[in-house]
Each structure stands twice: as C-alpha cells, then as structure tokens.
Amino acid sequence: MARRTFVGSSLATLVGAGLTGANSALGETQMPSGERLASKPPLVISTWPFGKPPNERTLAVLKGGASGLDAVEQGVRLAEADLTNPSVGLGGIPAANGVVQLDACIMSGPGHKAGSVAAVEGFSHPVSIARRVMEETRHVMLVGEGAARFARERGMQTGPKVTPGQKAAWENWRKAQDKEKKKAPNHDTIALLLLTQSGDLFGACSTSGWGYKTPGRVGDSPIIGGGLYVDNTVGAAGATGIGENVLRYCGSFLVVEFMRQGLSPQDACLATLDRIASLDPKGYDLSINFIAVDKKGRYGAAGTGSGFQYSVACDAYSNILQSPGVTTKPIGPVGGNRL
Numbered sequence: 338m339a340r341r342t343f344v345g346s347s348l349a350t351l352v353g354a355g356l357t358g359a360n361s362a363l364g365e366t367q368m369p370s371g372e373r374l375a376s377k378p379p380l381v382i383s384t385w386p387f388g389k390p391p392n393e394r395t396l397a398v399l400k401g402g403a404s405g406l407d408a409v410e411q412g413v414r415l416a417e418a419d420l421t422n423p424s425v426g427l428g429g430i431p432a433a434n435g436v437v438q439l440d441a442c443i444m445s446g447p448g449h450k451a452g453s454v455a456a457v458e459g460f461s462h463p464v465s466i467a468r469r470v471m472e473e474t475r476h477v478m479l480v481g482e483g484a485a486r487f488a489r490e491r492g493m494q495t496g497p498k499v500t501p502g503q504k505a506a507w508e509n510w511r512k513a514q515d516k517e518k519k520k521a522p523n524h525d526t527i528a529l530l531l532l533t534q535s536g537d538l539f540g541a542c543s544t545s546g547w548g549y550k551t552p553g554r555v556g557d558s559p560i561i562g563g564g565l566y567v568d569n570t571v572g573a574a575g576a577t578g579i580g581e582n583v584l585r586y587c588g589s590f591l592v593v594e595f596m597r598q599g600l601s602p603q604d605a606c607l608a609t610l611d612r613i614a615s616l617d618p619k620g621y622d623l624s625i626n627f628i629a630v631d632k633k634g635r636y637g638a639a640g641t642g643s644g645f646q647y648s649v650a651c652d653a654y655s656n657i658l659q660s661p662g663v664t665t666k667p668i669g670p671v672g673g674n675r676l
C-alpha cells in the first residue's frame with residue numbers, strides 16, 4: 338500500500354486517540370501514547386515515517402558537537418543513502434527516460450543562507466551538493482549538468498543513475514504505456530527541520546521527485562520558499578506531495594508567514610492549505626502536506642485529504658505521528674479562517 342495512505346495499527350491508535358498533543362508547547366505535551374516530549378529543544382521534525390531514522394541521526398550528530406547545518410545535512414544524507422527508498426536518493430523512481438534526477442536544498446536560519454540543486458544525475462547526496470553551492474559560490478541554485486559538473490569538480494560521491502529494481506519497474510511502466518495509460522507510482526520527499534537548543538533553525542529537503550516525470554522537471558523540494566523555508570526569527574516549514582501544487586503558492590514560505598502572524602505551526606499549515614484550496618480550481622484535491630516548527634519549540638503538520646504521517650524527535654522521544662487532514666471548504670475569506 339502507498340506510504341501516503343498507509344496507517345499502521347499502532348499509529349491508528351495514536352490517531353484515534355487525538356492529535357492535540359502535537360500542537361502544544363514542548364514540555365507541556367502529553368502525547369496520545371502517554372509519552373511526554375522533552376521540556377526543551379533540540380527538536381527535529383520531518384516528513385513521513387522514513388524521516389524517523391534521519392531525525393535520530395540529526396539529534397545524534399548535534400549531540401556529538403556538530404553544527405545545526407551539519408546535523409540536518411547528515412540526517413537527510415541517511416535517507417539519501419537508503420537505496421530501498423523509492424522517493425529520495427539514487428534508489429528513487431527515475432524520470433520518464435529511466436534516469437533518476439534528484440532535487441535538494443538546505444537552509445541555515447543564522448545568516449539566512451540557502452543552497453539548492455535540481456535535476457542532478459548520478460550523485461548520491463544532492464543535499465551535500467546544495468550545501469556546497471551555498472558555502473562555495475555566490476549563487477543559491479545550480480541545475481542539471483551544471484550542478485553535476487560542480488559536484489564532479491569537488492569529487493563528490495557518485496552512484497548508479499538508476500538501481501536495477503527501479504530500472505525493471507520503469508521498463509514495465511514503459512511497456513504498459515502502449516496498452517493503457519498506467520499511473521506512475523507514488524512519490525515522497527524528506528523535508529527535515531531542526532530547532533537547536535540555542536533557538537536557531539535549520540532545514541534540508543531531498544527527493545527524486547514525481548515518478549516517471551518529464552526529464553528536467555523540477556518540483557517544489559529544491560525551491561526556497563516552495564518545499565522548504567527557514568526564517569530564524571519565526572520558524573521553519575517544509576512540504577511533500579505534488580510539487581506543482583506547492584510551487585504555485587510558495588507553500589512553505591506561506592506557512593512561515595502565517596506563523597509570523599501568530600498562528601501555531603499546525604494552524605499555520607492548515608491555514609496554508611485553506612489559502613491554496615481557496616485559490617485552486619481543484620480545491621483540496623491537491624495531495625500536498627506541510628510540516629512546521631516555530632521558534633518557541635512548537636511543531637505541527639497538516640495535509641490535504643486524510644493528512645499524512647510525519648516524524649518527530651527530541652531528547653529521548655522519537656515517534657511517528659498522523660497529521661490532521663482537510664477536505665472541507667474553509668469558511669469566510671481566504672486563509673486561516675477555519676481557525
């Protein structure tokens with residue numbers, strides 16, 4: 338079953354028990370499972386259940402004395418290195434020509450710095466290329482062959498252009514195109530946000546994008562303000578789902594702006610979905626999801642439809658939670674009026 342729709346039995350218990358804990362301040366939070374969150378950051382939040390090990394890696398790297406930027410990079414690298422993950426890294430679903438094209442970005446709240454790469458082929462860790470774009474150039478984003486050349490010049494780790502398993506699935510998909518319009522499989526993204534003990538925010542995002550996409554297609558994930566946004570004075574947000582539906586609304590930027598206006602992270606995610614649905618001809622039928630954390634250490638998430646699963650870790654706590662979903666029309670003017 339698709340990750341997006343799967344809800345395991347233990348998780349179903351959490352969902353059934355209510356979601357209020359996920360929106361409370363750290364230290365006050367009583368999780369539905371009975372666990373308590375630690376009373377202070379660091380806090381890591383990421384998209385999907387596969388974000389749980391990267392969250393834990395992020396905290397461990399931070400605990401080892403590394404910077405927040407190192408921590409989010411290392412967390413996301415863990416997801417990228419997992420060749421069984423069909424959504425992130427070189428194990429991802431290829432583009433329509435059978436070659437995996439990766440998108441990634443990274444942001445540092447301190448200094449408001451950003452780096453990004455898109456449509457990179459044959460490199461294992463696009464998040465690290467994005468970081469080097471941020472640190473070693475005067476640019477924010479490199480794409481395609483230019484990004485690959487940049488990575489090659491720095492001797493960055495390479496890997497297969499597609500894994501044997503994904504190649505076989507792609508060949509089947511390609512054959513099926515002739516007979517019936519076979520649907521491309523589901524795709525996901527890791528967006529990972531960190532609030533450090535000192536109150537600084539960092540984020541990173543990585544994906545292989547829409548399965549069997551048109552080669553050269555770029556989604557929301559490497560776009561600053563689309564799939565990721567970090568504002569060190571307010572909070573950070575990240576997205577997963579159909580990138581086109583996030584990109585057209587600067588989704589993660591909007592979540593942060595709603596937090597700036599005083600909404601909690603979860604309410605900011607809901608308000609963003611409301612705003613987008615109010616403008617989009619498809620209403621809530623968009624398959625988009627957001628995560629967010631604010632400067633106070635509160636966090637939340639929300640998605641269209643039945644919502645989605647996301648991962649949270651802090652101190653001795655690490656768990657997978659279900660976000661609320663939205664399917665009904667917002668009442669009143671655009672954005673945030675459901676609340």
Ligand code: ASP
Pocket residue numbers: 524525526544545546547555556557558564576577578579580581
């Ligand atoms: N947002 C990603 C993209 O559109 C994919 C996903 O998260 O499902 O490339």
